[in-house]
Amino acid sequence: MKTRQLTRYCLLIVITAIVVAGCASGYTTDYDSLYGEAEVKERNIGWSEFQGRAQQGHVSFIKDVKPILDSRCIACHACNDAPCQQKLTSYEGIDRGASKTLVYDGARLTAEEPTRLFVDAKTTEEWRDKGFYPVLNERIESAEADLMGSLLFRVLNQKFINPLSDHGGSPQPLPKTFDFSLDRSQECPTIEEFDYYEEQYPLWGMPFGLPGLTTQEFSTISRWLAEGAKFDPLPPISKPAQEAVSQWESFLNGASLKQQLTSRYIYEHLFLGHLHFEKGAEREFFKLVRSYTPPGEAIDEIATVRPYDDPETDRVYYRLRPIKSTIVDKTHLVYTLNDQRMERFKTLFLEPDYNVESLPSYDPEKASNPFITFAAIPANSRYQFLLDEAQYFIGGFIKSPVCRGQIALNVIDDQFWALFLDPEKDSISNDTAFIAQQAKNLKLPAASEDTLRPTDIWFRFARAQKNYREAKNNYLDAQYENGNENSLNSLWNGSNQHLKDANNNPIANDNAALTIFRHFDSATVVKGLIGSQPKTVWVLDYPIFERIHYLLVAGFNVYGNVGHQLSTRLYMDYLRMESENNFLDFLPSSQRKLIRDSWYKGAGSNMISYFDKPLIGEERETRISYKTADSKTELLGYIHEHLASLKLSDPINRCTDKPCAPKNASSVEQRIFPEIQRLASITGTQLKPIPDLAYLRVIPSGEKESPVSYSLIHNRAHTNISYIFNEDARLEPENDTLTVTSRYIGSYPNFYFNVHENQLSEFIDQLKSIETPEDESAFIQRFGVRRADTKFWAINDWFNEDYLKQEPINAGWFDLNRYENR
Known part of the structure; x- marks a missing residue:
């Protein structure tokens, strides 16, 4: 039975391929006349139907088709930059189809309506109303229609009959007709337009500009399509995960005002993450979402552009939604939840003695400013929350929608290290009252999204930044009356009493030292000090760290207009320079301006004049004693010793003690x-x-x-x-x-x-x-x-x-x- 069925489908595929190749010269195939009018179909099947189809030898989407899509297609068709917004990481994305509208558009004058899968529409019909068109057949049910009327089949078949040449085993670069640039013009044909597309671009079948599927892979997907493209039921979440979801949703939805404010703060920082339960399966992840419905009921997600936008409901419930899509690295930002984490949250946010008399407003001017919204929570608690998983929060900038393209990323150097001021010793990061007093000077551009004059944003926020810098200098002058400021102990070395080893001894938190790499139009953050000595180093305090998150993660709208996107990029200059300036404060005052100027060769005076004052004249001196003229290299050596418990050696790129090869290497x-x-x-x-x-x-x-x-x-x-x-x-x-x-x-x-x-x-x-x-x-x-x-x-x-x-x-x-x- 199965052999005859397989032979029949293989024959059908070959015949269809020949027919399709012959049709390519006709530009206006009337699919309505051939196969009837298009209408959205229900493709999800239950367990009993799935088992019956399996017994009959039908192709399984999860077992047979999805592995092919994962290994051959989602390499390009995942996330916001998927060509034509065609996401193939889940059956919802396949059924939704494609769109001619770009998500990333640096020239649009008005914000675009968001099109986030699972969020901005609940059904395929709603996606059709938003302009998405099908890639699966939505006409009459027949094997021929299911293939001929499917864009997915047609683009795979196009590559099958027009494979790339490997020039006899000596592959050459593909011709210039292939455009692989990040912002290339996209061709997004509907099924009605596909004949013309195939005629004009015969080599542009899928996978685009890569070898095609094997005969077996192509046959498997074709059989699935010819059988109606049915989606198997997903397996339920594991029992440990179910128990953890119940436990965490109960915690996050406590009734007290203190708990509600805490949960709002946690949500606005974890909404982008893939939450993983330590006792759950390795590849099982969840998203923290806001819902109209409480725990125990089906999630009804509140669809707002930003996590702090007005939910327009009296009570928000924080829920954990299973992630159905295949995990792709560019959006995979893991945050682990376990019993220790919950106790840590209680210690940081619920045990401190402070009162919450009323919940903060969702007014954009206030909600976009965390120093206003969360002023009641001790600043030290907020800072330690960020430090506990510093790689995750810096990674939010790296893996959020903002981090895409050369213009978005040329605000950072190609390799630099990031360190942090100690949460127990940094006065600014511990002074809740001072930070609240400076909240207006610490505001972010998200509240002014509609502006089309980013240069105005630059100068307007330059004044606020200058006011904050002056207030900060005056504050520190009062703190360090003897004129001496930073020592090595001012840097966080990862000490944190909440982290214990198997013998209940404190262990250092390896988030204390990070390396950020820029790869022209993408970036990466990793733990440790990786690579040779970098040109610059960032030292972050709480106000810098929090602003990075609210500027580039919580406050960034990928669907926003050009003014919003440019002002976000320009504001990041301030945060970079302030972080670099914190590092310079550890160097002898006489060398700070010289070193800083070497980082900004050829930069206009307006760009860095904001930082001139702290670098000239009589400044607070570091408490570090230097022995050489190369103070920067000397300082980095001292820092390496200060962070010795983190085991930061990099034997490949920075070998000082031979032999260098790691003993645990293969x-x-x-x-x-x-x-x-x-x-x-x-x-x-x-x-x-x-x-x-x-x-x-x-x-x-x-x-x-x-x-x-x-x-x-x-x-x-x-x-x-x-x-x-x-x-x-x-x-x-x-x-x-x-x-x-x-x-x-x-x-x-x-x-x-x-x-x-x-x-x-x-x-x-x-x-x-x-x-x-x-x-x-x-x-x-x-x-x-x-x-x-x-x-x-x-x-x-x-x-x-x-x-x-x-x-x-x-x-x-x-x-x-x-x-x-x-």
């Missing part, structure tokens, strides 16, 4: 370690062939040994990062550096290299000897994995599987939207 890693170190030592223009982010796989010489992987991060030097445009003119390629790490860094690999162990030395030698475009092409041809390479998917699968093996909770599928055509 035999393969031990053997190739000297060559990996040599690779990391390459600097300057020799790095030109290495893109912003590449992954290197080394195949060991031993038959039973497993390959090892490394991330290659090209850190591009700049004279300054003070301007939005004309970044190329401010690059200093002679000062570029390379960071090499065995961790997986980034979500958007730009290129893969595949090298055998006995070729690794030649890989490095050939890289260093490149002088001409022909040399570079030969290097890529020998060691690179081009888009048309028939081995591409096998190598891509290996990297994804290896990442999941290394990080079973934190890993997600990599995105290929930035994979280069080299």
Whole structure:
């Protein structure tokens, strides 16, 4: 039965492919006449129907189809930047279909209506009303209509009959007709327009600019489509997760005003996260949402653009909604919930002695300012909450919708370290009254979204920032009457009594030191001090940390207009410079301006004049005694010693004590370690062939040994990062550096290299000897994995599987939207 059915469908697919190829010259197929008028179908089936279909040999969406979509399609079709908004990470996204409207549009004059899957429409009919069109057949039910009337089948079939050429096993760059730029013009044909699309762009079948599906993969999806494209029922959440959801929803929905304010604060900081229960399954995640309905009832999510927008209801309930979509790395921001976390929240927010007489307003001017909304909560509690999971909150900036594209990211250097003032010692971060007094000076641009004059925003907020800086200086002058300010003990070293080891001894929190990498149009934050000594270092206090979150995460509207997007980018300049200025305060006062000026070569005086005053004349002096003229390098050495309990050594990029190879490294890693170190030592223009982010796989010489992987991060030097445009003119390629790490860094690999162990030395030698475009092409041809390479998917699968093996909770599928055509 199953064999005959499979043969019938394979024959149908072949016949349909021939028919489709023959139809491509006709631009106006009348699908209504052929298959009737389109009408949304119910595709979800229950368990009994699913079991019956399984017994009859039908294709299962979850078991058979979804793994193919996950490994071959969501590399481009996930998140807000999915081409044509076509998300293939869940059956809701497939059924919703596609749209011709862009989410990311840096030129729109008015805000766009949001189109967040699971949030802004509840049914497929509602998505049709919002302009989304189907990629599945919505006409009569027949095998022919289910294929011919399906965009999903047509684009896969287009690649099947027009495969990319690998030039006889020697893949070449794809022709210029393929546009892989981030902001490329998108072609989003409906099924009625598809014949013309196929005629004009015969090689643009899916996956776009990559090898097509195998015959078996194509046959499986085609059979599923021909059988009506039914969606299996999802398995229920695990019992431990059900118990945890009940426990946490009970906690978050307590009746007291103090609890309601606490829950609002927690929600506005965790709404973007993928919440994971420590006792639950490794790949089971939840989102914290606001609902009209209380625990025990079905979630009715309150759909607002921002987490602090007015819910327009008397009582908000905080609920935990299971995440149904496949996990992709670019949006995967994990926050773990367990019993210790709940006790920590109680300690920080409920046990301190403060009163909440009334709940704060949702008025935009006030709600967008956390220093007004949460003024009742002790500042130290809020700061320690952020520090407990600092990587998560900085990661919110990295993985939120704001962090997309070159203009959004040229506000930060390509590699820098982030440290924090100690929550027990920093006066500003502990003074709730002072912060509340300065709330108006600490306001953020989100409340002024409709402006189309971002330069006005710049100067208006410049005045507020200047007022805050002056108030802060006067405050600190009073605190340090002897003129001495920071010591090494002013920096948080991860000490926190709530973290215990198995013997109940306090352990250091490894969030105390972070490294941020920019990869031109994406970025990454990781724990530890990774890479060589960076140009700049950020030192954050509570007001800076909180503003970063409310500027770039809670307050950013990806659907907003150009004024909102530019003013957000401009305001971030202040936060960067203030963080850098905090670091400079640890250096001798006589050297601060000289060092700061080296970071801003060529920057206009207006850009940094706001920070001139604290850097000239008689300033508060650091309490650190310096012994050399290179105070910055000396300071970073002292910081490394101060944070010694965090084990921050980076033997590949910063080896000071030999032997450098980690003792826990595999035999393969031990053997190739000297060559990996040599690779990391390459600097300057020799790095030109290495893109912003590449992954290197080394195949060991031993038959039973497993390959090892490394991330290659090209850190591009700049004279300054003070301007939005004309970044190329401010690059200093002679000062570029390379960071090499065995961790997986980034979500958007730009290129893969595949090298055998006995070729690794030649890989490095050939890289260093490149002088001409022909040399570079030969290097890529020998060691690179081009888009048309028939081995591409096998190598891509290996990297994804290896990442999941290394990080079973934190890993997600990599995105290929930035994979280069080299």
